[in-house]
Amino acid sequence: MGSNHSSGKHHCNQYLNGQGPPSLLQQATEQVSGKYSLNDCQPPGQMTWVILHKDLPGFPRDDTVQISFVFPDGMQTDKHPHPGQPFSGRRLSAYLPDNPEGRKVLKLLDKAFSRQLLFTVATGEDGQDAVTTKTIPLKTEAERGSAGDSYPDSDYLKTVRRLLRDAGVQ
Numbered sequence: 001m002g003s004n005h006s007s008g009k010h011h012c013n014q015y016l017n018g019q020g021p022p023s024l025l026q027q028a029t030e031q032v033s034g035k036y037s038l039n040d041c042q043p044p045g046q047m048t049w050v051i052l053h054k055d056l057p058g059f060p061r062d063d064t065v066q067i068s069f070v071f072p073d074g075m076q077t078d079k080h081p082h083p084g085q086p087f088s089g090r091r092l093s094a095y096l097p098d099n100p101e102g103r104k105v106l107k108l109l110d111k112a113f114s115r116q117l118l119f120t121v122a123t124g125e126d127g128q129d130a131v132t133t134k135t136i137p138l139k140t141e142a143e144r145g146s147a148g149d150s151y152p153d154s155d156y157l158k159t160v161r162r163l164l165r166d167a168g169v170q
Contacts, residue, residue, distance in 0.1 A: 042116035043089075045070055045072070047067065059152075062098050063097075064095055065103075071090045074087055081129060082123075086129070087121045088130040108170070109136075109164070137156075
């Protein structure tokens with residue numbers, strides 16, 4: 001994580017345990033409200049979505065909502081780990097089933113994005129600062145893939161709604 005933390009400054013990528021956000025499984029089984037900084041430290045970016053006429057694993061009768069997040073490279077502010085230093089932008093896609101529950105989550109994610117709660121700038125293992133997700137997990141694989149980033153996951157929509165509610169997004 002970032003260096004030179006002053007006692008009066010709370011960087012948006014600084015977590016109480018110093019290890020970054022918990023896994024989706026940890027978030028689903030632990031109380032996470034109030035543990036993480038949710039201040040407005042998301043860099044400028046854009047969120048758009050489209051409907052894909054294909055289903056996600058576990059949702060065979062529903063189309064797919066593909067959400068695209070785009071963040072250009074930029075300079076860090078005083079809310080990031082290295083103010084005045086550059087960070088790498090990011091392009092990321094996330095997926096939801098196009099059904100009533102998925103549409104509710106889409107609206108909540110849009111609200112959270114507007115409130116700058118979904119992304120931050122953090123220092124990676126390679127020592128480089130880049131845009132990364134915060135504490136709200138996103139499904140970034142439309143096909144079966146790594147366990148946390150893909151479907152099927154029957155509890156994902158419910159878990160994300162609870163985490164967003166805990167972050168004050170309803």
